[in-house]
Amino acid sequence: MGGLGLREVWRFASRGITANRMRSSLTVLGVLIGVSSVIVLTAVGNGSALAVKQGIEKLGTNSILVMSSGGGGRFSRGANSNAKGLTLADAKALNDPIKAPDVKTAAPILNASGTCTYGNLSSTPQNITGTWASYFEASNSPIDKGYYWSNDDVVAGRPVVIIGTTVATDLFGTDSPLNQVIRCHGQSVTVVGVMKSKGSTGGFQDADSIVIAPITFVQRSMSGYGSLSQIQVEATSASTTTAAMDEVTAIMSAQHKIKAGANADYRVLNQASILASSTTSSHTLTVLLAAIAAISLLVGGIGITNIMLVSVTERTREIGIRKAIGAPKSAILTQFLIEAMLLSLLGGISGVALGVGISHFTVLGVKPVVSLTSVLLAFIVSALVGLIFGGWPANRAASLRPIEALRYE
Amino acid sequence: MSQGSPLVVKVDGVTKVYGQGETAVHALRGVSLEIAQGEFVAIMGASGSGKTTLMNILGCLDIPTAGDYWIRNLNVAELDEEQLSVVRSQLIGFVFQSFNLIPRTSAAQNVELPLAYQGVSLSERRKRAIKALESVGLGDRSRHEPQELSGGQQQRVAIARALVTNPAMVLADEPTGALDTQSTKEILELLHKINETGSTVIVITHEEEVARAARRMIRLRDGQVVEDTTWVA
Numbered sequence A: 001m002g003g004l005g006l007r008e009v010w011r012f013a014s015r016g017i018t019a020n021r022m023r024s025s026l027t028v029l030g031v032l033i034g035v036s037s038v039i040v041l042t043a044v045g046n047g048s049a050l051a052v053k054q055g056i057e058k059l060g061t062n063s064i065l066v067m068s069s070g071g072g073g074r075f076s077r078g079a080n081s082n083a084k085g086l087t088l089a090d091a092k093a094l095n096d097p098i099k100a101p102d103v104k105t106a107a108p109i110l111n112a113s114g115t116c117t118y119g120n121l122s123s124t125p126q127n128i129t130g131t132w133a134s135y136f137e138a139s140n141s142p143i144d145k146g147y148y149w150s151n152d153d154v155v156a157g158r159p160v161v162i163i164g165t166t167v168a169t170d171l172f173g174t175d176s177p178l179n180q181v182i183r184c185h186g187q188s189v190t191v192v193g194v195m196k197s198k199g200s201t202g203g204f205q206d207a208d209s210i211v212i213a214p215i216t217f218v219q220r221s222m223s224g225y226g227s228l229s230q231i232q233v234e235a236t237s238a239s240t241t242t243a244a245m246d247e248v249t250a251i252m253s254a255q256h257k258i259k260a261g262a263n264a265d266y267r268v269l270n271q272a273s274i275l276a277s278s279t280t281s282s283h284t285l286t287v288l289l290a291a292i293a294a295i296s297l298l299v300g301g302i303g304i305t306n307i308m309l310v311s312v313t314e315r316t317r318e319i320g321i322r323k324a325i326g327a328p329k330s331a332i333l334t335q336f337l338i339e340a341m342l343l344s345l346l347g348g349i350s351g352v353a354l355g356v357g358i359s360h361f362t363v364l365g366v367k368p369v370v371s372l373t374s375v376l377l378a379f380i381v382s383a384l385v386g387l388i389f390g391g392w393p394a395n396r397a398a399s400l401r402p403i404e405a406l407r408y409e
Numbered sequence B: 001m002s003q004g005s006p007l008v009v010k011v012d013g014v015t016k017v018y019g020q021g022e023t024a025v026h027a028l029r030g031v032s033l034e035i036a037q038g039e040f041v042a043i044m045g046a047s048g049s050g051k052t053t054l055m056n057i058l059g060c061l062d063i064p065t066a067g068d069y070w071i072r073n074l075n076v077a078e079l080d081e082e083q084l085s086v087v088r089s090q091l092i093g094f095v096f097q098s099f100n101l102i103p104r105t106s107a108a109q110n111v112e113l114p115l116a117y118q119g120v121s122l123s124e125r126r127k128r129a130i131k132a133l134e135s136v137g138l139g140d141r142s143r144h145e146p147q148e149l150s151g152g153q154q155q156r157v158a159i160a161r162a163l164v165t166n167p168a169m170v171l172a173d174e175p176t177g178a179l180d181t182q183s184t185k186e187i188l189e190l191l192h193k194i195n196e197t198g199s200t201v202i203v204i205t206h207e208e209e210v211a212r213a214a215r216r217m218i219r220l221r222d223g224q225v226v227e228d229t230t231w232v233a
């Protein structure tokens, strides 16, 4: 077959493909759809995983969250019947440089709900958060305009707030909200600062839809003096986060009188544990999407088998002539294989182009992230599809007995 | 028989049966032949007498049901698929009644093809294909595709394709069956020209005129050789 040369092989393949352009185009289209959906769907999977990850990272790399896991839940009667909610005393105890050397700050979080208005404009933040001034440090919340309120404001319970960009835009549009008095939960409060936008974390959580006020003010005028929603803790550095979590756990157990081995009425979470669970779920999503895409590539492959069988049948007589003038089996096999691979590679290349193109747009609310691996994989798989799905018809052609092929009408 | 020249074909008790049982057709019933290098042989016989069947066996396109066939010193029954393709490529040139050129492929490319399967380099086979086309009087038609040529021209391209490899023998199965008298004359002249260069030529024909031009005539009836005449020209 060596002497056959690229030219003759190419001519054979292109003659087969151009013999019926419509049929060939539809076959290529099948592979194209398969390949581009592999690329787009895995990119969507990657994109949504990345969005979740970035959302969590915005909490701050050293963030630790203490949440209540008892009080009021279905399992609260039983082992946890003495469950206590989180208290300000817990938050104070965590700010202990001796017992918790790896904790930089800990701030209580008390969430209230309500609508804020300015003139006839209104905004309903996802949270009206009461906290300490140290929260700004603990929660990785840089300010864009104005200033942070201080611990003095906490002690005095002053009606001062920092608002997120969503609330600022809702109430003030492009005007400056600084030093304006708005009403939240029926209380007049003064805006002293606007937080830097954290960007949407995708989906239902809008980190910019928030109002932050001194906890004393929120307790007195909105939520009352019940338990805290969370305690936000910041470790001294990313590398001490694990140690800080142990210290937090020890202090919390002492505060809540949890015996060793007993079920705690609180949970200590950090970014790593949240990330871990979210990556598993987004990984599942990616795999699922890839599986769907793989099926469509398979369908494209079956299209190749089909058209190659037709091509072989149509050229049965030609195969007979070629064999009669000395074509070895391998030459016939190679020629049909090349033809099949050409079809599938045409689909592969245009599918990669289309898939990468589509991935520049937002798909289903997700900004797709194309991975080089998926592009290479889709490309290689499309070539293999040609080889595998074209292999059977090609082998059928090559194995024809010359006399039978020549008799074919 | 031309004693002295080495044998190119030796057929011994060859039978060919198509189908099985009730519907079995005995196309050849024990044919034995010897053909020497350089002979020009005409095979005649009524339609259905087994001429094409014999020719397909001689051309290694089909295998006998029983009996032996040697081409040169090779026992064809012992050759595998790959070796058979080499025999077809190196020793045999086939000319069919229906031309059997490859469609949508130029005359030159058609003629080049057997050389390509032999592994001859591109420039070399170009050269030889053009020369072969010139020798059949179609040097100016090398770029034409089969559908742009007349029947006589197509058959001449097919002859060029058969002779381009300098085969030991050229087999022609009713090569003039679909042609007018003028083209028939041209084709016969070409076959003689090929024979003069030393190739064995075996041609199936219905026409006495063609048979007379040959130096030997074999007549088949019901799958058996009933006459084998050699005469000196």
Ligand SMILES: Nc1ncnc2c1ncn2[C@@H]1O[C@H](COP(=O)(O)OP(=O)(O)O)[C@@H](O)[C@H]1O
Pocket: B018, B019, B025, B026, B027, B045, B046, B047, B048, B049, B050, B051, B052, B053, B054
């Ligand atoms: N492929 C086949 N299947 C069944 N019978 C066949 C086949 N080819 C030829 N025959 C039969 O074999 C006999 C000889 O045919 P063939 O060799 O074509 O004769 P000729 O070429 O002399 O006309 C005929 O009876 C024909 O019908």
Ligand SMILES: [Mg+2]
Pocket: B051, B052, B053
């Ligand atoms: Mg016949």
